[in-house]
Amino acid sequence: MEFGNPVFNIAIFLAFVVITLVVVIRVSKQNVTAGDFYHGGRAFSGRQNGIAIAGDYLSAASFLGIVGAVALYGYDGLLYSVGFLVAWLVALLLVAEPLRNTAKYTMADVLSFRMRQRPVRTAAATSTLAVTFFYLLAQMAGAGALVSLLIGIEGRVGQSVVIAVVGVVMIAYVLIGGMKGTTWVQIIKAVLLITAVGVSTVWILALNGFNLSEVLGKAVETHPDGATILEPMHQYGTSGATKLGFVSLAIALVFGAAGLPHVLMRFYTVPTAKEARRSVVWAIGLIGFFYLCTLVLGFAAAYMVGVDVIGTLPGGSNSAAPALAYALGGTVLMGIISAVAFATILAVVAGLTITASASFAHDIYNGVIKEGSATSAQEVKVARRTAVVIGAVSIIGGILAAEQNVAFLVSLAFAIAASANLPSILYSLYWKRFNTRGSLWSIYGGLGSALFLITFSPVVSGSETAMIPGADFAWFPLTNPALVSVPLGFFLGWLGSVTSSEHDELKQAEMEVRSMTGAGAEKATQPH
Amino acid sequence: MPSPPPSTESTPTPEQFQAVQQSEDFSRLRRSFRGFAIPMTVAFLVWYFAYVLLSTYAEGLMSTPVLGNLNLGLLLGISQFVMTFLITWLYIRHANRSLDPISQKLRDELEGEN
Numbered sequence: 001m002e003f004g005n006p007v008f009n010i011a012i013f014l015a016f017v018v019i020t021l022v023v024v025i026r027v028s029k030q031n032v033t034a035g036d037f038y039h040g041g042r043a044f045s046g047r048q049n050g051i052a053i054a055g056d057y058l059s060a061a062s063f064l065g066i067v068g069a070v071a072l073y074g075y076d077g078l079l080y081s082v083g084f085l086v087a088w089l090v091a092l093l094l095v096a097e098p099l100r101n102t103a104k105y106t107m108a109d110v111l112s113f114r115m116r117q118r119p120v121r122t123a124a125a126t127s128t129l130a131v132t133f134f135y136l137l138a139q140m141a142g143a144g145a146l147v148s149l150l151i152g153i154e155g156r157v158g159q160s161v162v163i164a165v166v167g168v169v170m171i172a173y174v175l176i177g178g179m180k181g182t183t184w185v186q187i188i189k190a191v192l193l194i195t196a197v198g199v200s201t202v203w204i205l206a207l208n209g210f211n212l213s214e215v216l217g218k219a220v221e222t223h224p225d226g227a228t229i230l231e232p233m234h235q236y237g238t239s240g241a242t243k244l245g246f247v248s249l250a251i252a253l254v255f256g257a258a259g260l261p262h263v264l265m266r267f268y269t270v271p272t273a274k275e276a277r278r279s280v281v282w283a284i285g286l287i288g289f290f291y292l293c294t295l296v297l298g299f300a301a302a303y304m305v306g307v308d309v310i311g312t313l314p315g316g317s318n319s320a321a322p323a324l325a326y327a328l329g330g331t332v333l334m335g336i337i338s339a340v341a342f343a344t345i346l347a348v349v350a351g352l353t354i355t356a357s358a359s360f361a362h363d364i365y366n367g368v369i370k371e372g373s374a375t376s377a378q379e380v381k382v383a384r385r386t387a388v389v390i391g392a393v394s395i396i397g398g399i400l401a402a403e404q405n406v407a408f409l410v411s412l413a414f415a416i417a418a419s420a421n422l423p424s425i426l427y428s429l430y431w432k433r434f435n436t437r438g439s440l441w442s443i444y445g446g447l448g449s450a451l452f453l454i455t456f457s458p459v460v461s462g463s464e465t466a467m468i469p470g471a472d473f474a475w476f477p478l479t480n481p482a483l484v485s486v487p488l489g490f491f492l493g494w495l496g497s498v499t500s501s502e503h504d505e506l507k508q509a510e511m512e513v514r515s516m517t518g519a520g521a522e523k524a525t526q527p528h
Numbered sequence: 529m530p531s532p533p534p535s536t537e538s539t540p541t542p543e544q545f546q547a548v549q550q551s552e553d554f555s556r557l558r559r560s561f562r563g564f565a566i567p568m569t570v571a572f573l574v575w576y577f578a579y580v581l582l583s584t585y586a587e588g589l590m591s592t593p594v595l596g597n598l599n600l601g602l603l604l605g606i607s608q609f610v611m612t613f614l615i616t617w618l619y620i621r622h623a624n625r626s627l628d629p630i631s632q633k634l635r636d637e638l639e640g641e642n
Binding site (some may be wrong): 079081085086090092095141211213216220236237242247250266274284285291299505506509512513514516519 | 531539540542543545546548549554557558561565568569572573576577579580581583584585588590591596598599600602605606607608609611612613615618619620623628631634635638639
């Protein structure tokens, strides 16, 4: 089935790339120090940063994945929207402001603040790189899967070329623009994405007399499974294990967001904790609005495109949103939505790359190898080189993972973030007794158990949709490890701390007072 | 936004931080923050997991039609959005009224008034 006009889609996408590159080059002129590269001079306002957070967070997987999931499975697709949003309350109430107050560039800065530097920094950087890698892979795989539908390029070679182009443009953003340029790309993309989704939603509701119930009714009429799509457990209700898998996914979603390193790093781009709070409020407003829209779009795709048709599209359920745009607004809307989907992948991948390269250069290279003696110029040089390496790895990874399920890879990243990062972040901010051993056990225990359980779960082997379909070494029945690995991360953090007598009272006092008051916090280095 | 002042303030010493940590103002700030953040966190987690667990194990109940085609489960799902917006608003109000004045005062004391 042919959708839209590939030439038109490519033209809109190229226009986006050209405009954002011009913006990136213009704003990058002031980038001089390590700080400017990592946090853009901390000169973004709360509102700008909030929009950029939305741009960072609303990845292609959540946009395309959720619309597709709601179209196919109805009610069960809603969990993603709810979990992805409610998770922001953890960030708002417990993490954003103290994090802005205590640290400089990376997540490891917070976690190692009152601990022995080298081991904790290494651990935090390891889990940063692990989470970022899975998230990156998901985005690049998504890019590959979309290509065939959106710009009519088919076959492995064509897809690989497009993934490589996406990777090269993303590296250019990061190298030229640093955090400042990347942030502007995310702001532009967020505005385009949310506007496009908002307009489509209002349009659909207008066609149905602004009655959500009517949209649902039409979806039920045309869906082969009828009214059951409005009831829970349509997708997850097959067995006791799949039901527990659903609960486990819910845990990963709600505790994952506030442990995602690329989200945490965004809080350093604002001048004060109060602006960090404002950014979260803007982010919650925009993200909440967006996910409410995806609900309408998902049910609309079910009846306007048709579930049978979605099944035959290249890219499967991931293509439901662009196909809906075609049914709704023809070639033009489809072109816009397609270009926005690509822009989304570009912007998110750039944000991930800068996070991973900052963590490697600041934590591993300067913090651990050079023991803090590297100059900021050396650090930025290493960060830039790392960005190129990460870009190359993600291009290769994206080409290899092109057939993998995008939503699954993202929920994996959330599960690892929730297990390895969140326990140690909360403990180190709020529990006096927490110490080096507790941090290490919590980070490595959470990370290790999450990866271990994923390896032996049905997503890697033992089912038709597994990564290795021929083999079967799955003994862990759940598709998401969070139900086990998140409590384990918290438990190990506690156990490690109480079995070690280390306790730096002065450092603890400094961290607590700084985190609550902002005294001594890093100031903005650039006027806005 | 105005350009930031040059950082002339002296960095507080560890002992100064400890003195503030033990001060009456600081424990008031901590009490006020935790007194809000902890109950709210418990509340939203309970509401969220109630929705998740009811969806998983009380399918019949959640499928009860309420408003046209909207059943109880979908409405509870939408209520999560309302809850998130509400708690965000409550927190902003609490932080502006009760937290910011104390933390501002302590920060000024530590960093010097200007």
